[in-house]
Amino acid sequence: MNSLTPDQAMPQGLTHAQAVAEAERCLLCVDAPCSKACPADTDPGRFIRKFRMKNVLGAVRTIKEANILGGACGVLCPTEQLCEGACCAAGLGKPVRIGELQRFLVEYGWKHGFDPLGTPEPTGPAVAVVGSGPAGLACAADLAQAGYRVTIFEARERAGGVLAFGVPEYRFSAAFLASELADVARLGVEIRCSSPIDRTHGVQKLLEDGFKAVFLGIGCWDPVRLDPEGPVVPGVLPSMSFLSALRSGREAEVAAFIKGKTVAVLGGGSVAMDCIGAAARLGAEDIYLVYRRSWVEMPTMAEERLEALKLGAHFLLLSRPVGYAVNESGKLNGLRIMRTRLEAKAEGRRKPVDLPGSEYTLEVDCVIEAFSARPDAASPSWYPGVKVDAGGLVVVDPATGATTVPGVYAGGDLVNGPDLIVDAVRDGKRAAKAIQEFLAGSGK
């Protein structure tokens, strides 16, 4: 492709001097709007003021006390919709780059061996957390800080959930995740990998084994497919399989699948942009993004979309993928696409409708489906009695994260469907608080 050569490694964060200059743009707002805009209460208004006052360690402490995944959020949050979207400095031209400052401060702490939270004495009851993604880690960290003995049960061989398997290395490196996980481990949280729960070793078993409460944060790992009933088409991959293979030592295999090929990425979200970025780095010849709505409806930061364009991706907007074309041997050779238009705005986003007779076939070698995802269809049997909705999402009390089973809480994508990391952190924190209240009430 005639486009910029992308960095294969995660880009460096701000230097100290750059961070100082950026923090000087902060208006030190009263009742800071940025702080109110953070779902996880990471409090940029406070940590940026601390940094401005050269209280750098205090700034790191503020972030980590509120949000054990402050580094991940600094890197991965769609900040333009959150803290930076509320920043008063936008009134003077552009918002403060809060996410980058947050990342800088968290990395400053790591670089200087700073332990912002210490290792609390585990005196409280045992709590089990299922899933080591953002929701589970946030819940575990808050409980551990409060003195609870927390064990995380992780099905996969490595901890981190979407942070480990759902984001490409060039955006969020394994080394960065390892540092963030070390902050959790230092709190005394035990993470047991390769420890899936299932029908026989489910929530009930955990409660029988002495855990006084359980938090479910197992996320959504069952991809929504374009043609769920149709045959398996070689050359078509769900985004989750594509991205997690890259994070599981199978880069060479995936590269062979992509290099020199014409790739179509289906979907308009952040994951679709990640798939474009990863495919470009693996040497795809041409990348098409196929999305049924228009540019402004895409649920991902403009910056990410522009990055994908700079990588040379061709955006086919108002284009609904309809199905696949295959050759005699059943291998993919095309993507059938229907042109769409948007209906007049009613509630929410404008709805795409097909333009009859507009279907055509785009020649492609492979397709990455980056649609939504659902909880594993079998998962409700792992937590009998916990109410789930029609889509398999766990139903909780929005104030506490409590499920319909006493002592069992849930949060993150398992409750919300695929959503932001910072929202999962918020859910984990919310449940940790409710679990403490629950256990205090039941005679901790």
Place this chain on the structure above:
Amino acid sequence: MKPNTDLSVDFCGVKFKNPFLLSSSPVANSAEMIGRAFDAGWAGVAYKTIAGDKVKIVHPSPRMAGYDSGSQRLIGLQNVEQISDRSLTDNMRDIAYLKKHWPDHPIIASIMGFSGPEWVQLAKAATDAGADLLELNLSCPHMAVEGSGHKVGQNEDLVRHFTQLVRDATPIPVLVKLTPNITDMTVPAMYAKAGGADGIAAINTVRAIAGLQLDTLVPTLNVFGRGAISGYSGPAVKPIGLRFIADMAKHPELHLPLSGMGGIETWIDALEYLLLGASTIQVTTGIIHYGYGIVEDLIEGLSDYMDAHGIKRVADLVGSALPHLGDTDAFDISRQGVAQYDLDHCVGCGQCYTVCRDAGGQALAWDSATRRPQLTEDKCLSCMICSFVCPVEGLINFKEMPTGWQREECVTLG
């Protein structure tokens, strides 16, 4: 339109094509450097202080430490620079070279003797080499020996004595460079006049400690584990320099031409010195920060200002702000004002509210729904600190209140 303003000045009977000179410092260390500065537009130079060769000058290492405020670099500069470490012969050859190649660019030879005869010897040598003026360095802040540097500047009798010796040894004009490390500079200035000085140069650097290294506890600048109180310069000292220049310019009996320096980087800084009584301007730290090229901006900025205000000669600017300067007891305190808010362009940060609450008159309320301050004029102290922190230019201004308006008294608890 680019004005073609005549910026020339007559200073102690010597003509400079503009008022901008290099001051005696590392920026004026050799003919090679000074020649480039002349080509860039500097009108003259106070050549780095020359001594006899009796004591070999060796500079401490490192020589300087910067003082930053946030990301603003070098608002101050601490140095332990010594006088020239080059031989008298080399310096005299360089001065002669400069006079030969840039005859219209006056050389002020800064000299420092360690004894009466040495002052006389240096004055004669510099005069013979072609210097147009002399500048007696009675103010170097790094001299620990009695009878040298700022120790002289702090002793009026020595100021007069050495000035007199030099005055009698040379026909060219003699400037005395004074130290700000003293309460009242007009006192040594008057003694310099009594000794025959033709003009005063000020300020030399302010003795200071720019900071500490917290890991070693060594004050900056750290010379292999030792710090020392030493000379501090740059924008941070400009207000101090302006004060000393104004003090001397207003003195009823001094009436000597002043060469002003201390923290000058821009034409506005230079203009302020001129308006308060300096008739030439010397620069070091600004050049240390930005190089010789800033003279283009000094010249252009001053020219445009003079053109816009119909001022034909720099001399007409000199001291013209002094009538507006008096003592605080001359203020008309019957007139009072308040801060005035134009909230059209307010971005809603609320810094005004914070500082008024904690350091002002508690005159602002904060509307958290609209994110706007609400001023109670009757409580406003007119300290104006809100306007200093407001990020929006021109949002907060001073407004005079009508005669008879009374400010609310501060609340008393208990």
